[in-house]
Ligand SMILES: Nc1ncnc2c1ncn2[C@@H]1O[C@H](COP(=O)(O)OP(=O)(O)OP(=O)(O)O)[C@@H](O)[C@H]1O
């Protein structure tokens with residue numbers, strides 16, 4: 001019992017933050033990294049042992065195709081590099097739109113508040129894949145601006161498709177952070193004759209900023225790990241390229257676990273430090289306030 | 290302390306600074322204030338006492354329009370609070386308020402807390418404000434704590450910063466809502482002394498308090514509220530000795 005109590009308490013605390021932010025926490029721990037590595041090494045070893053001698057070995061095949069999976073052909077940014085690019089831009093647009101939407105959710109004007117609430121809930125509760133499909137299929141492949149024609153490549157459509165759910169979730173992060181402040185802050189600002197706008201920008205938002213950073217990073221990690229969804233729509237990112245690489249090697253079954261575990265490993269290596277950093281920040285902020 | 294431009298409402302110092310007439314206030318179906326009237330002259334200090342839930346906080350929060358009113362009238366220096374076209378900012382520049390929970394801005398230092406409103410709201414000159422803030426810090430005896438954040442100050446110190454912050458706006462009336470209720474007994478005194486000095490300097494004060502000793506000594510007039518009405522009121526001498534209403538008597542016997 002005595003051993004279980006701290007764990008129960010910890011899980012309760014985590015459930016509390018999750019309820020506040022409406023998301024699950026990427027609670028990556030050091031032992032996850034060790035497990036990840038062990039599984040990878042073990043799988044590669046097993047595949048290596050099983051592979052027929054006359055064909056290229058799984059390790060050699062992986063090494064050969066690694067640059068292709070990581071960034072595609074020489075001088076292009078496809079493969080995993082495209083996953084990163086999609087995640088950066090989707091996060092950028094999603095954050096800008098999400099903060100705006102979140103501020104609209106605390107507007108004093110009822111139509112603005114209701115409208116932005118509806119938009120937020122709509123995109124927050126739609127499956128990411130459905131949003132992605134819709135955008136990829138509905139969005140034109142080029143946009144006419146006067147006599148200029150701007151092509152819209154598939155990966156750019158994917159950026160928009162991912163930015164929408166990110167926007168909705170960031171909107172909730174903003175609203176949640178503002179609501180988590182005690183009402184006394186609003187009241188004392190009001191009693192000092194601050195206008196609503198001044199109160200928001202000088203008193204409320206600066207205090208919210210810190211609280212918003214950890215969930216914001218958390219959402220970035222979730223987004224980065226979701227970007228392979230774009231492969232279903234033929235975007236030339238790492239999962240598409242892994243499939244292509246294996247295809248070029250004749251789709252040998254023993255390559256499958258090696259290649260896909262390698263993919264998992266790159267995503268893990270990328271998100272693990274970010275998730276750890278977010279956990280550290282959160283602890284620091286909790287101690288301070 | 291008075292600033293110009295206040296005669297516009299035809300108010301003169303001979304009239305009550307705050308005058309509340311037949312005030313009614315409800316939260317939904319719950320009527321919290323059922324016709325409250327009282328007057329406070331310039332330089333007076335009044336205390337409102339009464340059991341928990343009797344509407345003391347609600348009453349005092351109506352004075353600076355933190356709560357809206359259903360019926361009745363509140364005039365602050367001639368400015369009608371229950372006027373749909375009321376300029377709330379204009380009203381709040383005249384009325385300072387201190388809360389039970391201090392409500393300091395935790396991301397600003399003590400001196401920044403004090404200087405913020407005069408600079409952004411009143412658009413006063415920064416150097417002037419800094420000078421004024423320094424004198425206020427001295428007044429509430431917090432020299433040396435200017436650059437501390439609220440989290441680094443004791444409850445009593447935070448509350449004195451909150452008082453200085455409200456004073457920095459040069460208000461004509463100060464509202465105090467149970468400002469010592471969250472403090473430990475030793476620090477209560479330092480805050481009460483600050484308020485007493487203010488009252489003696491002629492600041493118009495409306496206090497909600499449970500500190501009967503303080504009320505007895507400092508108040509010019511005491512109001513006892515119960516269930517949304519003023520049951521009894523009078524200057525401290527007669528109020529404490531000659532309370533007539535049974536509810537007042539019972540309350541006083543419990544608390545004294
Ligand atoms: N925002 C609100 N919404 C609904 N009811 C409220 C609100 N604020 C206060 N009340 C109710 O109004 C009544 C009076 O509350 P008020 O805070 O004015 O009492 P009080 O005399 O200050 O009590 P205390 O001594 O405990 O501070 C209470 O019954 C309370 O529940």
Ligand SMILES: [Mg+2]
Nearest residue numbers: 345346347467
């Ligand atoms: Mg109260």
